[in-house]
Amino acid sequence: MIDVLFVLDDKTEVPAIVNKAAAMFSVARIPASDIKPDHVARARVVVVHAALRSVGHVERIEQASDETRRREDCIYVAKGIDRAGIVQAESIGIGRVFAAHQPLDDVFTAIQAILNRELSNKLTGHPASVVQAVETTDTLVRQVAAAMRADAPLPLRLLSASSQSIGVAVGSGGLMQWINAVELHHSQTSRHIMMVAGYADAFARTLGLSGSDTALFTEASLLHDVGKLFIPISILEKAGPLSDAERKAIMTHPLRGAKALKRDNAAHPLVIAAARSHHEYLDGSGYPDKLAGDQISPLVRMLTIVDIYSALTEERAYKAAMTPRLAITQMAGMKGKLDARLFAAFRDMVLNPVFGSQRSARSAENGPVQDCLANGIHPLDCGVFSHTAGQRAAG
Incomplete structure (x- = not known):
């Protein structure tokens, strides 16, 4: 298992958020066009950092994760001022959505909250x-x-x-x-x-x-x-x-x-x-x-x-x-x-x-x-x- 899977626009892009997250968590990245259920199953948290302008990309993310996982374990981070991605993320039920102007520390706090919840659940009993x-x-x-x-x-x-x-x-x-x-x-x-x-x-x-x-x-x-x-x-x-x-x-x-x-x-x-x-x-x-x-x-x-x-x-x-x-x-x-x-x-x-x-x-x-x-x-x-x-x- 890895801590965070980043879903990005293409295979070559390595945004600053990925590099910064790699100092704190175990991470992997994958293009939105390639994502499959197995990728999501191997990650504790999924962070979508893509424009989501392609209907195909949105559908692949939906097919790779069920409604519960998108609501509880998925985060969307907008790439720019275009609200289309935010609307798309909300439409498929991603639980935490961040605009591009919000501090990255807020995103990392959200990632940590999901990891903390998972640990708390495991410690039950x-x-x-x-x-x-x-x-x-x-x-x-x-x-x-x-x-x-x-x-x-x-x-x-x-x-x-x-x-x-x-x-x-x-x-x-x-x-x-x-x-x-x-x-x-x-x-x-x-x-x-x-x-x-x-x-x-x-x-x-x-x-x-x-x-x-x-x-x-x-x-x-x-x-x-x-x-x-x-x-x-x-x-x-x-x-x-x-x-x-x-x-x-x-x-x-x-x-x-x-x-x-x-x-x-x-x-x-x-x-x-x-x-x-x-x-x-x-x-x-x-x-x-x-x-x-x-x-x-x-x-x-x-x-x-x-x-x-x-x-x-x-x-x-x-x-x-x-x-x-x-x-x-x-x-x-x-x-x-x-x-x-x-x-x-x-x-x-x-x-x-x-x-x-x-x-x-x-x-x-x-x-x-x-x-x-x-x-x-x-x-x-x-x-x-x-x-x-x-x-x-x-x-």
């Missing part, structure tokens, strides 16, 4: 805590993305609320319930951010971290890929091999994300460091700074493990999802790159047969007094594990 956490985090990601594209201050007021809501969802229903809901999201980037945040919360609970450390780690996970919001979806979610230029573009995301977080002085320094350094490895072979050993904080070491595992176990446009055991096996081969003790603890967590369904509501009295991550202390040296648990994680 999931616990209220899970739905709230998905919706809160989705809003956070969209607001941050819009601010980054506009070079505006990042709206991080939702960051704490998102972290807390994920904690409630994971703690009350178990991680797999969260993962199953997140997999329904239309955006690969948003799915990854939410999955990493869920694994981060669960890992922090397993390590027995304090509430403030857990919140810090979850917030870092929510913003670790913020730099990818600068990169067009057409590159991030490309089904085929990346070109050298596309790969280089993606590799800029740690620096771009850290720069965006740093400019407003609103994010915690460790969150900024996580955005910049989550692709660094202990052996110095990572990027962008070739950090090694003690140069990499415990929080970043944890995030790197969670990020890699989540990426391996997610289905992407270009690959199938790995099983947990296969992902752990592949990560075990990254000798010298990952923190061995933290990886052992994470491995034991995700391979535990009852792990995904465990509920672990946090309370102030069962958390450690000392903050480990915030003070740069390795969690397994912080006294939050019992002696037995520490031995098991290190084995």
Whole structure:
């Protein structure tokens, strides 16, 4: 499935609206003369941006989509001052019609509203805590993305609320319930951010971290890929091999994300460091700074493990999802790159047969007094594990 199908006048035309949309959504385009029901069936939203002067074009659009889809999932954007297209669009029941003089942001808001409605429908039946956490985090990601594209201050007021809501969802229903809901999201980037945040919360609970450390780690996970919001979806979610230029573009995301977080002085320094350094490895072979050993904080070491595992176990446009055991096996081969003790603890967590369904509501009295991550202390040296648990994680 793609997010938006643009129906245009001819095969060569690439209007500004298409290029701008490609930075926010997965898109495809097709001439009105070629549109078929299969094209509409593979798109969540259809945007008609054509003059519609041809009766044949109007008929093909009508034949390719039923009345309900045209009313609920279709948008018409006029090409100029000629009202003929608007009249034609309204006559076949297209639900949202925009004149040429209206801002493109209004069109994108309408697209997002349709996608939000689809997500809300898919989440029907999931616990209220899970739905709230998905919706809160989705809003956070969209607001941050819009601010980054506009070079505006990042709206991080939702960051704490998102972290807390994920904690409630994971703690009350178990991680797999969260993962199953997140997999329904239309955006690969948003799915990854939410999955990493869920694994981060669960890992922090397993390590027995304090509430403030857990919140810090979850917030870092929510913003670790913020730099990818600068990169067009057409590159991030490309089904085929990346070109050298596309790969280089993606590799800029740690620096771009850290720069965006740093400019407003609103994010915690460790969150900024996580955005910049989550692709660094202990052996110095990572990027962008070739950090090694003690140069990499415990929080970043944890995030790197969670990020890699989540990426391996997610289905992407270009690959199938790995099983947990296969992902752990592949990560075990990254000798010298990952923190061995933290990886052992994470491995034991995700391979535990009852792990995904465990509920672990946090309370102030069962958390450690000392903050480990915030003070740069390795969690397994912080006294939050019992002696037995520490031995098991290190084995």
